[in-house]
Amino acid sequence: MLEMPRNQSTPLKPIKPASGIQTMPLPAPSLGQSMKEGFGLGIGMSVARNIVDRVMGPAQQAPAQQAPAQQAPAQQAPAQQAPAPPPATPLAEFKKCMEYKDDYEACKIHLE
Numbered sequence: 001m002l003e004m005p006r007n008q009s010t011p012l013k014p015i016k017p018a019s020g021i022q023t024m025p026l027p028a029p030s031l032g033q034s035m036k037e038g039f040g041l042g043i044g045m046s047v048a049r050n051i052v053d054r055v056m057g058p059a060q061q062a063p064a065q066q067a068p069a070q071q072a073p074a075q076q077a078p079a080q081q082a083p084a085p086p087p088a089t090p091l092a093e094f095k096k097c098m099e100y101k102d103d104y105e106a107c108k109i110h111l112e
Helices: 031-056 068-080 090-101 104-110
Strands: none
Touching: 090 104
């Protein structure tokens, strides 16, 4: 094969913009533009994630999507425990003492 020699005597010149064309500076981003960009990015990522999940299957199940049999033991455990009795107050102790002894002098120590 024959190779064509390159003409190296003329170097490439950088391209200069036409003198009549002026470039305008870009405007500073506003809050509305930033929000619009953020919503667009969020929606795009959500759509892409749904497509990947449908093609390849979900990576893992969310806790809300687990089978009810797996959630049942966790929900039954608190129901089996007896509720804690309310803390005894001095007035409650006095009333209890009065029910058993019916003697004010013996039970007044709970009110002090």
